[in-house]
Amino acid sequence: MRLIHTSDWHLGQYFFTKSRAAEHQAFLRWLTEQVENHQVDAVIVAGDIFDTGSPPSYARELYNRFVVELQRTGCQLIVLAGNHDSVATLNESRELLSCLNTRVIATVGEDLSEQVLVLNQRNGTPGAVLCAIPFLRPRDLIASQAGQSGSDKQLALQEAIAAHYDALWHAAQAKRDQLGLPLPIIATGHLTTVGVSTSDSVRDIYIGTLDAFPAQAFPPVDYVALGHIHRAQCVAKTEHIRYSGSPIPLSFDELSKAKSVYLLDFDGATLNAI
Template identity: 65%
Template structure:
């Protein structure tokens, strides 16, 4: 039995006003060829197929085209919902896709099932655990403290996994089949990136790896950096197939090729995903930025490099945008973001914390908070205008 474990496609992502359609199309084309080359029996997508609950039409089209094209490989597809996915959106095509060797699991409650080999015979037992919403697995109890609620939820998730595993063992019987489980959540010790939205399942921020059942492989999603959990070969995040934030720049992206033999895990091989859109981060004062930009002279990539420029100088010049535009005018790059460095923003925030609210008026509080955001001039002006309209409206209500 061979599977490909992938996750966090985020089809339809808007990246600082840029579409990722070309990158996702290239990835899915590569994934199809890879599945065929390695004679893969199943592809498991561990959540966040889409970037939003209402994905744009081209993102749905990419998804549907992939399902159709996969038919020629004989490979089964399992799609699990993540925290970005809408249960309703995934379920709207669930019954149709079931006829195309595709199993969609959008919410809790699905029972384990047999995952077939390409020839149709039984290859593994799969425990389909998507992103678990508290209302699906926990009965609310009044009067619990915060710590008690956390323990209650932790117990509910642990029990859910154990019930899935027990049902999988029953379904397996005496057949020598591996048991594969999935999940879309944060585990204790997982290393995140800026693009990972913090998800707190109720009051629980991370699930202990030791609470997973003894499945042969646990395919996890939500964390965009590939990694083993607790140093264990069989509990893994594969990461996202493309960089979803600038802090993932330069990090290789993978899917996991997982091989089972005699009903047990035999090997996990990370397969590197080709990069089709270069990202770059340039950091420093104006002189350092100018020097670093020279690395892209003569770059002959099919598309310009998307840049994040972080200003570290304490003197944040008002004409910095114009200066950077002049520096990059003749280079094959496109600047998507110009911002103060994180260290600077933290210093500013720490300084402002020493001021009391009584020393500031409401406009000053808003202006200081807005300065910490990564906004272009148009966004900044619009937010300022909306804020002033709100303040004016509230003042009129007060005067009335």
């Protein structure tokens, strides 16, 4: 199974008054070429497809055109919402894009099975099980309680996020057992983890409630594909928990940093190469 992990495209971004349309167009063309050259089975976008909840029409056109071009390659696309994305904007085309080998997960619901996806290889056989987790809004997980201190709210949100990951991990294990195949289990996320290196263009997403999520709170999946941090990096000195970073610099302090996507090779449940 061969996957590409990318995130934080921020289509529609203006850097001060400069449009990034040409840069984004070049990146999406390059990404499609990589999918074809490496015979990639699935592309995972871990949040922040768009820069705002109401992206300009050209940004939506770039997104839709990429979906069409990728579909022609036979590669599956998984789109997760980030904190910059509007749930309504992503959901408005979700059913249409499902006909183009694309799954859009914009928010969490009561039915966990909607977030446990089987990723197929190009020959149609199952290649991986995905815990498809978008940006988790506090209101999706916990109810505010009167009299809670700041530290109580922080702990409650951290525990709720960890519980959501754990529930999906167990659901993914059940799906793998049902299939009877030695498949890798992959999780996604769009959040800040403890100890990561950030940049000026990254905004706080859990203001006043959660500074960062501890890496040890992730379940023991085979790979965690993260978004939100714009610098590509490993988390907590692990190889299997990673931020792909943004594909183009989004602030001045990112100019000196190399930009990339991650190409993952799995042999059964074993991650062979990144």
